[in-house]
Amino acid sequence: MSELATADPGLAPADREVSPDDWRQRLARALAGVPADAPAPAVWRALGEAGVLRGLYRGGNALGPAVDPARLGGLLRAVDARGDNGATLSVLVQAASALPILGSGRPSVGPAPVAAAQELVLAGSAQVALAATDEAAAGSDLSGLGTEVRFEDGGLVVDGGKRWVTNARTAEFLLVLARRRPGRHFTDFSWVLVPAGAPGVTVRPAATGLLANAATGHIGFDSVRLPAEHLVGANGRGMAVFARHMSTERLAGALWAVALTGRVLADTRERLRGRTADGEPLWHNPVVRRDFAECLVRVAQLRALCENLAGTAAKGQDLSAGALLKSAVGLTAEAVLARCAQLQGADGFAAGGVQTVRAEAAVLGIGGGVTELMLDSVADRSEQLLAEWRT
Numbered sequence: 001m002s003e004l005a006t007a008d009p010g011l012a013p014a015d016r017e018v019s020p021d022d023w024r025q026r027l028a029r030a031l032a033g034v035p036a037d038a039p040a041p042a043v044w045r046a047l048g049e050a051g052v053l054r055g056l057y058r059g060g061n062a063l064g065p066a067v068d069p070a071r072l073g074g075l076l077r078a079v080d081a082r083g084d085n086g087a088t089l090s091v092l093v094q095a096a097s098a099l100p101i102l103g104s105g106r107p108s109v110g111p112a113p114v115a116a117a118q119e120l121v122l123a124g125s126a127q128v129a130l131a132a133t134d135e136a137a138a139g140s141d142l143s144g145l146g147t148e149v150r151f152e153d154g155g156l157v158v159d160g161g162k163r164w165v166t167n168a169r170t171a172e173f174l175l176v177l178a179r180r181r182p183g184r185h186f187t188d189f190s191w192v193l194v195p196a197g198a199p200g201v202t203v204r205p206a207a208t209g210l211l212a213n214a215a216t217g218h219i220g221f222d223s224v225r226l227p228a229e230h231l232v233g234a235n236g237r238g239m240a241v242f243a244r245h246m247s248t249e250r251l252a253g254a255l256w257a258v259a260l261t262g263r264v265l266a267d268t269r270e271r272l273r274g275r276t277a278d279g280e281p282l283w284h285n286p287v288v289r290r291d292f293a294e295c296l297v298r299v300a301q302l303r304a305l306c307e308n309l310a311g312t313a314a315k316g317q318d319l320s321a322g323a324l325l326k327s328a329v330g331l332t333a334e335a336v337l338a339r340c341a342q343l344q345g346a347d348g349f350a351a352g353g354v355q356t357v358r359a360e361a362a363v364l365g366i367g368g369g370v371t372e373l374m375l376d377s378v379a380d381r382s383e384q385l386l387a388e389w390r391t
Helices: 020-032 040-049 069-080 086-104 113-122 236-273 286-315 319-349 354-365 371-380 382-389
Strands: 057-061 062-067 126-132 148-152 155-165 173-181 189-195 201-205 217-227
Touching: 020 040, 040 086, 040 126, 057 086, 057 319, 062 069, 062 086, 062 236, 062 286, 069 086, 069 236, 069 286, 086 113, 086 126, 086 173, 086 236, 086 354, 113 173, 113 189, 113 371, 155 173, 155 189, 173 217, 173 236, 189 236, 189 286, 236 286, 236 354, 286 319, 319 371, 354 371, 371 382
Parallel strands: 126 173
Antiparallel strands: 057 062, 148 155, 148 173, 155 217, 173 189, 201 217
């Protein structure tokens, strides 16, 4: 085996060996004790204290631990069932992206701020925000980012800014993707762990009323000085590590989309059964039933795609799996939620109703790659996909 295949991903073996039943029981107990209106950090703390977060990963390599797809799906279903999309987004980004990337950078000698931060986050004692989307470039153009990290006087200096960062206003740690030298090559970037309270760090709220519990914000870095040990992983491996976990985040988005649309469909069905027209429940209207059934088929197709591609996406070795999943989410979630909003009529405009859910769920078609770009990526891999389907 290669060095990468045998490297310790930084998670205790005992935590990875928790049985599926035990892990599910821990998850249920953890969330049962969290009030419905609790802030996202409280949800994260409960998950960490119960050992749910430590039991989420299995194996891995020097690019970070690999998530267990079944447990990731179970986690997102359980958190989504609480009905707070902001809290679910907060958990998703940390569990599927930030923690695995943080796990790629455990230093072997000397002070270990990265390892210490990882332990705090896994324990639920702290949150970590993934600061990738840059103020100097479109979110889809990561290689055009302007945030920089440079070595100076034996340490690191970070300058720049990040936009639309989930957990920006509540996280104790910021995981920052920064440019280490000019250029667009994948080796020109590194990850840096920045304490949120470090001198030179400023955070301001994002101007949105949606996904409030996700604590979204914009972050500025003005000559932020850090010890060299705050570099996460090898210098110049930033994009390689990010690519390793990109498919996992897209799988997580698809798993959440299945949970969210399923929850909204169940609510819509009950409303249709309880409302009448000409003395008959709307649920008995053939047009309503046909439209509802089409939504069920769409979600069933997305769920089947998740099951089919989960293992491949979690390994992070096939970008086409992530692109397929992300495209399917964009094509499914909006269509299903739009139809549910129409079927619910005026009720959908109530506070926290399906119209709000629909607006918040738009993040599924934007965050981690917009649907149109994902479809372009799928088209690029059409020859490979068609060949696979013929075998």
